[in-house]
């Protein structure tokens with residue numbers, strides 16, 4: 534049962550990548566009933582029998598960490614499938630997924646489907662690592678509240694481990710005075726010189742460019758920013774919101790650094806001014822993106838389980854960027870369709886509301 538139909542299963546009519554969204558379809562299932570099912574609909578009847586369990590990075594064994602990082606390295610060198618007409622600079626499957634985010638930047642942030650879209654995006658990435666790169670685990674998450682407790686501990690997070698982790702900060706590059714976006718407390722900006730991605734080539738971005746700009750992976754850690762926006766206090770404030778509209782606003786925060794929430798906390802706490810994580814468009818270029826977004830997703834799920842029957846259906850917020858007063862259009866509903874380009878088929882917001890609903894099939898070892 535393939536998530537993304539590879540070349541060999543595509544006949545003339547089906548050669549375009551299409552996907553079969555089967556998180557957790559037991560293989561035996563397919564063997565027992567080899568009936569061809571409509572790939573656009575069949576997953577509806579399936580349930581999530583054996584969710585894979587997402588765990589916190591530091592609880593993984595050395596071997597589990599290495600297997601995850603190897604799968605990402607594999608994805609970084611798999612050939613791209615995005616048409617050159619859509620993103621001329623893509624080389625790898627990893628670029629495909631970064632390009633998808635770049636191209637949709639203004640339709641997936643500060644909208645009602647921000648969290649559903651990123652939940653789906655992270656799930657598609659996790660599934661791609663499993664199906665295309667032989668990874669057998671789940672996407673790990675990064676509980677940054679542990680590292681943000683004391684701002685001075687931020688750079689010592691095991692996530693930045695130079696041997697078992699994603700590598701350290703880049704060396705300090707003074708901010709260019711003509712650059713208006715100086716992230717408070719930034720300490721780096723240069724190329725990541727150790728860890729699993731020391732030689733990684735970033736091609737998508739900066740900003741909205743998908744034409745291919747090969748450069749190093751960079752980080753610009755801000756211990757101050759992390760301490761201010763990623764602590765348990767900010768997380769508790771987020772979890773205390775009464776409905777999805779408020780919850781999403783507190784997660785996303787406002788468009789200025791001062792108005793950040795936990796979402797911006799992770800992006801600017803790692804990416805600062807010059808790191809890819811601080812680039813609203815090309816942030817998935819830093820593989821830490823998925824660890825951060827898995828934890829944001831865990832915050833949302835932790836909020837949902839506090840009143841599950843209601844919150845499996847609670848969705849609101851604008852279809853259009855920042856249109857919180859609905860002057861340009863309406864709010865997102867459960868039927869709203871979301872796309873991740875060539876990486877998977879469309880799903881509705883409804884399909885992503887339950888992490889064990891069938892289209893998605895994973896859980897977390899621990900919740901907030």
Ligand SMILES: *[C@@H]1O[C@H](CO)[C@@H](O)[C@H](O)[C@H]1NC(C)=O
Nearest residue numbers: 706707708709710711712713
């Ligand atoms: C600083 O920014 C200006 C304007 O974007 C640019 O022309 C210049 O090359 C930059 N300088 C450095 C050292 O990056």
Ligand SMILES: *[C@@H]1O[C@H](CO)[C@@H](O)[C@H](O)[C@H]1NC(C)=O
Nearest residue numbers: 726727728729730731732733
């Ligand atoms: C990175 O590239 C350098 C120089 O080519 C090489 O010595 C080093 O082993 C590479 N590191 C990794 C992790 O691939």
Ligand SMILES: *[C@@H]1O[C@H](CO)[C@@H](O)[C@H](O)[C@H]1NC(C)=O
Nearest residue numbers: 760761762764765766767770
């Ligand atoms: C959480 O604590 C940090 C560090 O003391 C502080 O800067 C921030 O304003 C606090 N946030 C909230 C919501 O209380």
Ligand SMILES: *[C@@H]1O[C@H](CO)[C@@H](O)[C@H](O)[C@H]1NC(C)=O
Nearest residue numbers: 778779849850851857859864
């Ligand atoms: C749209 O969503 C917002 C929350 O983001 C909510 O306050 C508002 O009432 C909704 N509007 C409609 C017409 O339902």
Ligand SMILES: *[C@@H]1O[C@H](CO)[C@@H](O)[C@H](O)[C@H]1NC(C)=O
Nearest residue numbers: 854855856857858859860861
């Ligand atoms: C939305 O409506 C509120 C209350 O009427 C108003 O205070 C606010 O300025 C409006 N925001 C925008 C972006 O129009």
Ligand SMILES: *[C@@H]1O[C@H](CO)[C@@H](O)[C@H](O)[C@H]1NC(C)=O
Nearest residue numbers: 869870871872873878879880
């Ligand atoms: C997929 O979703 C996108 C974004 O909402 C939409 O523009 C597109 O028409 C959808 N495609 C299909 C085949 O439903």
Ligand SMILES: [Cu+2]
Nearest residue numbers: 634641642651
């Ligand atoms: Cu995003």
